[in-house]
Amino acid sequence: MANIPSDLKYAxxxxxxxxxxxxxxIGITDHAQHELTDVVFVELPEAGKQLKAAEACAVVESVKxxxxxxxxxxxxxxxxxxxxxxxPALVNTDPYGExxxxxxxxxxxxxxxxxxxxxxxxxxxxx
Amino acid sequence: xxxxxxxLGGKLIEFGGWEMPVQYTSITDEHLAVRNAAGIFDxxxxxxxxxxxxxxxxxxxxxxTNDVRKLQVGEGxxxxxxxxxxxxxxxxxxYRLGDSDFLLIIxxxxxxxxxxxxxxxxxxxxxxxxxxxxNASDKFAAVAVQGPKVVEFIxxxxxxxxxxxxxxxxxxxxxxxxxxxxxxxxxRVWVARTGYTGEDGFEVVAPASAIESLxxxxxxxxxxxxxxxAGLGARDTLRTxxxxxxxxxxxxxxxxxxxxxxxxxVALDKGDFIGRAALxxxxxxxxxxxxxxxxxFGKAAPPRPHYPIWxxxxxxSQLGEVVSGTxxxxxxIGIGLGYVPPEFAAPDKELAIEIRGRRFPxxxxxxxxxxx
Numbered sequence: 001m002a003n004i005p006s007d008l009k010y011a012x013x014x015x016x017x018x019x020x021x022x023x024x025x026i027g028i029t030d031h032a033q034h035e036l037t038d039v040v041f042v043e044l045p046e047a048g049k050q051l052k053a054a055e056a057c058a059v060v061e062s063v064k065x066x067x068x069x070x071x072x073x074x075x076x077x078x079x080x081x082x083x084x085x086x087x088p089a090l091v092n093t094d095p096y097g098e099x100x101x102x103x104x105x106x107x108x109x110x111x112x113x114x115x116x117x118x119x120x121x122x123x124x125x126x127x
Numbered sequence: 128x129x130x131x132x133x134x135l136g137g138k139l140i141e142f143g144g145w146e147m148p149v150q151y152t153s154i155t156d157e158h159l160a161v162r163n164a165a166g167i168f169d170x171x172x173x174x175x176x177x178x179x180x181x182x183x184x185x186x187x188x189x190x191x192t193n194d195v196r197k198l199q200v201g202e203g204x205x206x207x208x209x210x211x212x213x214x215x216x217x218x219x220x221x222y223r224l225g226d227s228d229f230l231l232i233i234x235x236x237x238x239x240x241x242x243x244x245x246x247x248x249x250x251x252x253x254x255x256x257x258x259x260x261x262n263a264s265d266k267f268a269a270v271a272v273q274g275p276k277v278v279e280f281i282x283x284x285x286x287x288x289x290x291x292x293x294x295x296x297x298x299x300x301x302x303x304x305x306x307x308x309x310x311x312x313x314x315r316v317w318v319a320r321t322g323y324t325g326e327d328g329f330e331v332v333a334p335a336s337a338i339e340s341l342x343x344x345x346x347x348x349x350x351x352x353x354x355x356x357a358g359l360g361a362r363d364t365l366r367t368x369x370x371x372x373x374x375x376x377x378x379x380x381x382x383x384x385x386x387x388x389x390x391x392x393v394a395l396d397k398g399d400f401i402g403r404a405a406l407x408x409x410x411x412x413x414x415x416x417x418x419x420x421x422x423x424f425g426k427a428a429p430p431r432p433h434y435p436i437w438x439x440x441x442x443x444s445q446l447g448e449v450v451s452g453t454x455x456x457x458x459x460i461g462i463g464l465g466y467v468p469p470e471f472a473a474p475d476k477e478l479a480i481e482i483r484g485r486r487f488p489x490x491x492x493x494x495x496x497x498x499x
Contacts (some may be wrong), residue, residue, distance in 0.1 A: 037153035040454040041428045043483070059483065061428050063154040063454050064360050085426060 002031035010121035060061040073111040134459030148358040157361035158456040165274035166357035174238035188409030194394035198223040209402030213383040268338035274330030276352040283348040325369030368497035417472040423461030427487040429454040430463040439477035
């Protein structure tokens with residue numbers, strides 16, 4: 001049974017979004033980290049980069065495979081989580097907290113309405 | 128075995144016509160269990176070919192590169208099957224189960240190609256009437272138990288002396304590459320002291336009907352020693368760390384054993400065999416590519432098959448490609464194997480591995496990459 005916090009929004013591609021004003025923090029869900037198992041490397045985008053909603057922007061690597069991460073919302077990246085360079089395992093141990101990937105300044109708050117709520121995401125992963 | 132894997136939480140993938148578990152818990156956990164305690168692998172997907180009769184030895188010595196005459200009853204050897212150009216059709220293990228009784232353990236992905244080749248060679252073999260060839264892959268299944276603690280519990284499942292093959296008083300007396308037969312729940316099974324992980328261990332070949340019970344008994348016997356089920360993912364990281372080749376990666380029909388660094392298993396002086404002329408020529412004049420092992424430096428994404436290998440200078444030139452690569456669970460760093468021109472193949476030489484358009488430094492290291 002995956003953990004799906006009720007205060008977040010979700011993309012079908014298993015990213016989560018935490019909104020605070022016009023900034024969003026993005027990471028991958030508990031379901032995603034569980035499927036990947038041991039994350040050994042995270043390739044993050046650069047701060048300042050402009051992204052469109054659903055654009056591939058990061059890569060998370062487990063022992064076996066590399067997976068693309070898609071930004072659920074469009075905007076400009078304000079900060080990336082440097083802790084993941086030293087300790088990629090944070091994605092597994094704390095996917096909604098210390099395992100965050102990047103923060104983005106929303107260019108179009110309307111993007112949020114295209115995302116799933118917790119119940120919809122739960123149904124999506126078939127839990 | 129399908130039910131046993133599902134019960135243990137195995138993530139199954141399609142592999143060579145079988146559904147095989149990639150991992151049960153995590154590749155890292157399973158890998159480290161094998162290095163530190165014990166792991167058990169279902170290797171039932173592998174193929175088995177039986178070759179029997181007075182002409183069996185001469186036939187096998189002609190189609191395989193290693194010297195079959197060296198094998199005593201009960202002994203096995205790593206060997207390769209090559210085409211006329213010296214290209215590898217498969218790498219495999221050959222066991223001499225009796226004077227004129229041989230068992231080949233071949234790769235799952237090559238069962239059809241190997242058997243078709245063997246049948247073709249059999250049809251053209253002068254003494255073909257004095258031997259028979261059979262594809263027993265559907266009849267047999269196999270498990271591998273690997274790790275330093277396997278010796279603590281394996282004799283609980285195979286007690287007492289061997290009934291055939293190498294004569295030993297107890298299964299843990301089997302020397303490396305030797306096999307013996309034991310009776311397991313009224314069925315004859317073969318137990319060999321071999322493996323694909325770089326650890327001590329055994330591989331067991333049994334009729335398919337016995338394998339689920341064998342798997343369960345081994346798990347039960349090894350519980351106190353910390354045995355864990357391990358999948359194909361861990362099998363791959365373990366063999367990459369010790370630089371064992373995997374067909375389709377280090378070996379293929381356009382690559383010779385000499386290029387792959389397994390010339391030790393090619394007995395050029397045993398007499399004629401398929402590929403001998405081409406391999407002798409290559410040994411004399413040199414190869415155009417050589418397999419090297421490498422380690423990444425510092426923080427980088429893991430190297431993976433097909434990533435380009437470059438010289439480590441500005442601009443640089445492409446030397447070849449990675450054929451196997453992963454994050455090493457034992458070493459915590461990216462490791463891999465790849466082909467480069469022989470003049471670049473020396474240990475300590477620096478390389479650059481291209482990962483998603485950027486190049487990361489790596490160094491060539493001696494094989495094996497991981498040593499206990």
